Amino acid sequence: MQILNGKEASQSIKDALKLNVAQLLAEGKKVPHLAAILVGNNGASETYVAAKVKACEEVGFKSTLVRAEESITSLKLLDIIRDLNNDEDIDGILVQLPLPKHISEQEIINAIDPDKDVDGFHPSNVGRMVLGQPTFIPATPYGIMLLLEHYKVETKGKHAVVIGRSHIVGRPMSILLSGSGYPGNCTVTVCHSHTKNLEEICRSGDIIVAALGRPEFVTAEMVKEGAVVIDVGITRVVDPSKKSGFALKGDVDYKNVAPKCSFITPVPGGVGPMTIAALLKNTYHSCVKRNYD
Ligand SMILES: NC(=O)c1ccc[n+]([C@@H]2O[C@H](COP(=O)([O-])OP(=O)(O)OC[C@H]3O[C@@H](n4cnc5c(N)ncnc54)[C@H](OP(=O)(O)O)[C@@H]3O)[C@@H](O)[C@H]2O)c1
CATH class of the missing domain: 3.40.50.10860 (Leucine Dehydrogenase, chain A, domain 1)
Incomplete structure (x- = not known):
């Protein structure tokens, strides 16, 4: 099992952006x-x-x-x-x-x-994403794509199960994973609160993206051996042992699921830092496109 370390991958994106900024200043x-x-x-x-x-x-x-x-x-x-x-x-x-x-x-x-919509939520940017045209991709799914790319996770021909269909995570994630190119070319099943046989569907997933906001919803019984598990969930749960009074919980029962996975994201330190790195990338590209293209 390999951890998809969002801190490490986001740091390499931020390092590259620092160089890009230095270049802009030098010019x-x-x-x-x-x-x-x-x-x-x-x-x-x-x-x-x-x-x-x-x-x-x-x-x-x-x-x-x-x-x-x-x-x-x-x-x-x-x-x-x-x-x-x-x-x-x-x-x-x-x-x-x-x-x-x-x-x-x-x-x-x-x-x-829309030219400043670096979160990629404006309808015209969503439309462009669906059509596979260059655009701002919503930061969380974009960050996940960058993470898969960073760790060279194979996606072609895989069955990806996306749990959640929100405009900001699940829906765009399903569109990106089913798109052509890398990462992509997956066959995608989108699950939501009305999905029947969700456990069975998850068990057939080569890649599972859990984005529902229910702590530890994905259990070891729902994951097949060798699966890639991406945990998007961040829920604050009361934890008196923490200074802040709360702990952050993902949507995956990490302790029991991780041993079955080929790759898995931790919470925190997985998708969260990648979301921020993706937002920075979108902002950099907006700056260059608006001012210097
Ligand atoms: N790491 C990050 O940077 C980042 C960024 C954004 C969000 N998040 C986290 O990701 C999680 C999801 O965020 P979101 O904004 O997409 O949430 P959301 O808008 O509440 O959407 C949740 C989705 O999950 C589905 N769902 C809820 N309970 C379910 C169940 N029992 N079985 C199957 N599907 C179920 C819902 O189905 P219906 O459509 O049928 O209601 C909905 O589509 C949250 O924990 C959020 O904090 C993290």
């Missing part, structure tokens, strides 16, 4: 600039945005964090997005999800300039 060009919008004070969202801002600093990107009150209206949020769309220095805009219930996430995402 007297601007550095990539990411703007993140954080609405309210959800603890997990605060952590994720802080990690993204820190990663920008690490590779030499500029970042701007725009904070808004939980009670902000859709119109005010749309104003913020319009200003960021019009700001020539900003290359990437991300809105940390989830947004408060009174705001339509899709309306907000639709307002982002």
Whole structure:
């Protein structure tokens, strides 16, 4: 069994981006600039945005964090997005999800300039991804593709089982794995909360991507010998033994599943760091495409 180490793979991507930034500076060009919008004070969202801002600093990107009150209206949020769309220095805009219930996430995402939509959630970028055209690929599935590539995991002809069909993880993951090229060329089964015989389907999976948000849902009995298991889940569970008071749990029962796998991602240290590296890559490409192509 080999661990798909997201910390290590993301570090090599960040090292390459640092060199790219040094090259831009040496040529007297601007550095990539990411703007993140954080609405309210959800603890997990605060952590994720802080990690993204820190990663920008690490590779030499500029970042701007725009904070808004939980009670902000859709119109005010749309104003913020319009200003960021019009700001020539900003290359990437991300809105940390989830947004408060009174705001339509899709309306907000639709307002982002697709050329700055580094999360890849805008309908025109989703459409391009489905058509296999160059675009911003949503950071988590893109990060998983980069991780498979980094460890040269064979995907051609494999049966991939994706558990979860959300717009941000499961659905794009299924499209990417079924696409042509590498990583890809899988035969994909997408599972969700209405799927029957899920355990049996999982057992036939050469690759399992667990993205449902249910701690330790995938057990050893659901995984065949030699499978590749990608654990996307991050759920905070109360853990008084931790300083923070909580522990992060993946969707896979790692301890019992790992011995059966050819490759497996840990939580934390697997998909999480790759998501951030993928976001940085999207932001770099946006900067180059918008300013220097
Ligand atoms: N590591 C990272 O960087 C990263 C990034 C994003 C998300 N995540 C984590 O990944 C997990 C999934 O995130 P998400 O945003 O995709 O979640 P989501 O929007 O809640 O979607 C969950 C999906 O799982 C399905 N599902 C739920 N319970 C199920 C069950 N018992 N059996 C089969 N399918 C079930 C749901 O089916 P229905 O469609 O039928 O409801 C839905 O499609 C969460 O833990 C999240 O924190 C991690």
